[in-house]
Amino acid sequence: MSRIAFKTPELIDHWHQLHPTLLDVVRWMASEVWEPIIRQPYMTITSAIRDDGIHAWGRAVDVSLRDSRNNSLLPLARRTRAAALINGVWRYGKVNPTTGNEYEVCYHHKVGDSEWHYHIQVRDETGRRDGWR
Ligand SMILES: [Zn+2]
Numbered sequence: 001m002s003r004i005a006f007k008t009p010e011l012i013d014h015w016h017q018l019h020p021t022l023l024d025v026v027r028w029m030a031s032e033v034w035e036p037i038i039r040q041p042y043m044t045i046t047s048a049i050r051d052d053g054i055h056a057w058g059r060a061v062d063v064s065l066r067d068s069r070n071n072s073l074l075p076l077a078r079r080t081r082a083a084a085l086i087n088g089v090w091r092y093g094k095v096n097p098t099t100g101n102e103y104e105v106c107y108h109h110k111v112g113d114s115e116w117h118y119h120i121q122v123r124d125e126t127g128r129r130d131g132w133r
Pocket of ligand 1: 060062
């Protein structure tokens with residue numbers, strides 16, 4: 001189990017306003033995802049509620065993952081593997097009408113000059129693919 005850190009104190013207040021399924025996913029990530037990929041993960045919530053799309057609704061957080069031993073980012077291949085693991089377990093539950101593809105719970109990306117991060121998003125229909133809650 002890795003700890004969940006918050007980049008700023010305001011994010012702790014945001015945490016209590018987030019969609020309950022989003023809290024489930026992030027807690028699950030802390031306990032299940034990182035351990036096979038990194039021995040001493042350092043997971044930080046870098047952004048939560050902000051005036052930007054799904055973030056405004058308390059249904060998304062941005063998460064950074066570093067190696068606590070040297071505060072470095074993991075190699076891209078391992079970060080990509082973590083994103084695939086998350087999307088393999090969690091289903092967002094909505095199809096993009098334009099592309100016909102399912103939206104994902106986890107997008108591992110870099111937007112503008114932001115750092116690489118995991119954008120984690122949910123909706124009411126989001127759940128585990130195996131139906132377990
Ligand atoms: Zn985001």
